[in-house]
Amino acid sequence: MKVVSGGVCAAKGFKANGIHCGIRKNRTKRDLSLIVSEAPAAAAAVYTTNLVKGAPLLVTKKHLENGVARAIVCNSGNANTCNANGIEVAEATCEATAKVLGINPDDVIVASTGVIGQPLDVTPIENGLPSLAAGLTADGSGFAAEGIMTTDTIMKEVAVEFTLSGKTCKIGGIAKGSGMIHPNLATMLVFITTDAAISPEILQRALSTDVRDTFNMVSIDGDTSTNDMVTILANGMAGNPVIEGDGEDFSVFMAALNSVTVSLCRLIAGDGEGATRLLECRVTGADSKATARTVAKSVICSSLLKAAMFGADANWGRVLCAIGYSGAKVDVNKIDVAFSSVAGTIPVCKNGCGVEFSEETAKKILSEKEIEILVCLNSGIECSNAWGCDLTYDYVKINGDYRT
């Protein structure tokens, strides 16, 4: 497996583009993206578990009932959620997209991100689609990635190459993260494409399995969005024998998918609203996978720990505190904690009690951009990682006045 460029256009037969159509006032910011497969593709998706669901998710869910899609259309600047005419607008978007591409509206996946509860005018979308479609290219992944950004500060795309039964395949994705990020059985907006041949059922299984240890283990602020969606298109143009069940090819595909999703998780967490540091909590020695996940996510979600990390303060008591209230059954007298970064590793807690350490060394380690919080429960062999970011002045600033 090797990292390649191209994002959602790395795989054969995919084109993408992103433009400013007029949903956002700032004319320099792209606000409408399109990803299209030359051939019909097996399609799978996972959605937010929030009871308040964005209208685009409901429409997409219906369109994916047959496991096949051709295009993904997504606007930023407005979530099209909690609007009386939301479904209508999402369907009109799919129809307009289908019309310019000459495909069936049922083969269009639609997504929206932005402010909740403000009616979305479909006119700029309808007016923008012809030029958006005309500009589709095999190197347009970056434009599409820009078009779905909200408070993101960096464009997020990744792709890898791998081999299935002798055939070279590629898989790549783009994502938008930043705020209202605390996915639960689904996630923020992530669009993945692959030219591997795989049946819709197995593709859905691959995605649903993968997100449990990737996007579901990311938290920026504890708020599970109403519009979270991860979707994947597999158009089979790599020419490998179709994956229709378990086996070596499925394992290789899962590893490639995981490589893309973990990279996107790290990009999303490191670019959380206002973030200055990427935090990764690595839990080992757990008696079950569930315990490992619960502990890792609880640590990464602690506002107090996040603020301490912003200050590069080795306040490990907050790690113990977050483990203690996580709900996981752990023996607190067996917990070891260390902080780690490229500058080194420093143990700070052994068997649930503090150990002496150099504050100076700890400060140096915690002043890096990527911090690992290493937790060993010393009670088994299961492990789990979770990703998040520090809590900063800028998070407050961004969200103190998001709408205006």
Place this chain on the structure above:
Amino acid sequence: MKVVSGGVCAAKGFKANGIHCGIRKNRTKRDLSLIVSEAPAAAAAVYTTNLVKGAPLLVTKKHLENGVARAIVCNSGNANTCNANGIEVAEATCEATAKVLGINPDDVIVASTGVIGQPLDVTPIENGLPSLAAGLTADGSGFAAEGIMTTDTIMKEVAVEFTLSGKTCKIGGIAKGSGMIHPNLATMLVFITTDAAISPEILQRALSTDVRDTFNMVSIDGDTSTNDMVTILANGMAGNPVIEGDGEDFSVFMAALNSVTVSLCRLIAGDGEGATRLLECRVTGADSKATARTVAKSVICSSLLKAAMFGADANWGRVLCAIGYSGAKVDVNKIDVAFSSVAGTIPVCKNGCGVEFSEETAKKILSEKEIEILVCLNSGIECSNAWGCDLTYDYVKINGDYRT
């Protein structure tokens, strides 16, 4: 029932004091408090559910097995948690307290608050106790309230007077709040005293029942502390017939207790770390008490909503979002939301969709110090309140460098 002064010394037979004994470096900040009842008192307590528990809680739990106590001793500046010799230090503190008061160490309740995982030296406590005890007075509640403060900016005390079977009784309390506040079946440090006569069993039932709708409905930052404790002493010196079960006297006592605890909740929430506003979420029309509580607490805990309230931004989509991911089963198409303060009330969402409103009026309402978020689920008659505060630059500042 009427509000009176005196805090934990309002009730007959209670004296209190607080001094600087040397745990904190800042010599102007009191760090050791003592509350003493002239007569043995019925005693009850509730504790944190965090698996990592402060050593003082374990010692207190043992001392309260017989339901009787005489004194409460509490230090700030060090939580005495995650220390190898924590139990030893907590017991030595009780012994030193018992010695200066001439009482049994088993009749002492001990509590600590401050940094986790730094050994607590008992020497300054032992050295300070004689002068602390010598200074006990019937108007010392304020000194005791100061002695338990950490990042609190205001001293928190309250008391009310009520009548049981013709006898005038009083009940009062002090609290410390500010950070790591998200109680679960127990709470931050709260000490309550009353001269009402009530059996230990009924006193425990009164307290355990009350906290479900008071301290358990407060959240500053979602972090459930390792040292949360609410304890109450009832010395019976008001001379009322001992309350030993249900009945009118028990109801009157519960109402008086609730009046004190709700006041302390509001004081704690409004003085959350870095807070500029007290937030109160009032949920009505729920199909069950559990739903009402879950929804109210989810709204009050949302980082995004808290930041929006800091910016006086009427971003009601964040209220809907927090209700949707709360886990409560609600019909999102029936939800009404309004914001309210002394400046007025403004409906912003009806039946799950936005309604037009004046941004100017909303800004004026949300710029007040105390904000109510009114949520009606239109599905039943149950209701619940939760208390919290806005998320501010100062919360980040305080917690970015708490230890140093």
